[in-house]
Amino acid sequence: MKKEKNIITASPAETKKIGKKFGRKALSRKETFFLALYGNLGSGKTTFLKGFAEGIGVKEEVTSPTFLIYKKYKAEDEKNFYHFDAYRIEGKDLALLGFEKIVEEPKNIIATEWSENIEEKIPQKAVKIFFSFLSLKKRRLIVEDDGGIMNGSFL
Template sequence: MEITIKNLDTIHEAAKEFVKGMGEGKVFAFYGKMGAGKTTFIKALCEVLGVEDVITSPTFAIINEYTDGNDEPIYHFDFYRIKKLEEVYDMGYEDYFYSGNLCLLEWPELIEEILPENVVKVTVEEQADGTRKLSC
């Protein structure tokens, strides 16, 4: 799947397209440079899925839990500040990753060795013209 986000005005349409292509996936790892738009896209994705909570980056908390429009949990992770893999073990990552609920991961490259086999890797890249390209 490849999706182009032309600007912030079209991000929700891109999120809807992403949802249509999600298939059976539950764990999505978002790769991209700082400022590529990972958090902004995840926020739009959660809104499309019916989250009414305030959606913010879990940079300091590591994980935020939201509730979608079907009262199902969505787990949003940001591993940017992880110093050691033991921190992820201590938080009980397996309970989340293997829960059957949607998990959206930022900075997954820092925990690559413990990602589930069925993780969907999504790359977010800023293009020369300012658009963003999502590919998985």
């Protein structure tokens, strides 16, 4: 069943808080959790992921991996958090990074910024969030959860 949810946040803290809730949910999943983020520069993707990382128990500070393509962090329950930034790459570049293996491992939680650039590599079961800029402090988040992974419990 196709599920879609529209969220408007009025501050970075609010965006982080929603991210954290998604993180708690991701941690409870037994399979790979894949979160695909879309939207322009400054729309709040990294801010969201800072909260998300907190929710999955990452202790280090999450910073944008734009120049590194991805960063790996240790999360709770022996899970790994892979944070990709596809701003400078294309889908075909991911093969070199062992992307397929990363996506196959159930202990991995993966989030991709600039998913537009690697659309053909985004798994069908990914939870997708489309970010947009409304005003200085307001952002819109459209959540698409075709796999019903969030179980309608994400707010």
